[in-house]
Amino acid sequence: MVWAGAALAASPALVTPVWLRAHLHDPGLVVLEIYDTSAQAPDFAAGHVPGAAFTGFVNDGWRTTVNGVPAMPSPAAIAKVIGGFGIGPDSQVVLVTGGTARGDFSATTRIFWGLRVEGIANVAILNGGQVAWAASGAPVALGAPKAPRPAAFTPQPAPGLTATLADVRADLTSHTAILVDARPPAQFEGLSVSPVSRRRARCLAPSTCPSRPLKPPMAKACCPRPSSARRWPRPVCRPLAPPSPSATPACWARSIGSCCARCSVTRA
Incomplete structure (x- = not known):
């Protein structure tokens, strides 16, 4: 996320x-x-x-x-x-x-x-x-890696660059930030699950923007953020059931009750 x-x-x-x-x-x-x-x-x-x-x-x-x-x-x-x-x-x-x-x-x-x-x-x-x-024609060096000269470093965390679980939950109603799910479309839709995930699930507010380049038909699974008229009234996170073999991005979005302006699918 x-x-x-x-x-x-x-x-x-x-x-x-x-x-x-x-x-x-x-x-x-x-x-x-x-x-x-x-x-x-x-x-x-x-x-x-x-x-x-x-x-x-x-x-x-x-x-x-x-x-x-x-x-x-x-x-x-x-x-x-x-x-x-x-x-x-x-x-x-x-x-x-x-x-x-x-x-x-x-x-x-x-x-x-x-x-x-x-x-x-x-x-x-x-x-x-x-x-x-x-x-570019710039010089290229050859040879095995060399150990860098260490430097003293003390972290000075920059505010606002990380979010807590509480931040994300609050934004599902406040909409003060943009939530982007960078997982592959299949994981976003519940078609597959990452080895580190416990279940097929996602919060229903984020848009999906896969980390790999979008190419048809993958682009069909990239849903824009809902308009203000379609924002959900409360935080929702629900497990996803496996789709039928014939499910398309549009009908699968409908079956899980998500909202995709591109597919004209509204929450059930």
């Missing part, structure tokens, strides 16, 4: 290869090349931004689990991870997606958000990642 009630203010979210090349030797710049797992270190060794540090998202402590569900690490744990990559409170951080797999980019955006949450204001993503860097 994405909480979109607060704006992210600081450095631009995206920088170009031209920008990074011009600032590559600036004091305080930290370039972090991100892969999904540490097993992809050979890909880093085959070509990376000069001076970049390597990280495997799954293995390097950027997230933990609570009751089997992915969660943010404790302040002490994430401080050790961030400082271990040479990132201090005044660093300018540029995140480079190392590979081309969907997991690599997801890891990059997750680390971007995590750094902002912990108080790193000047963090950006290199638009196009390592592929765009190499294609």
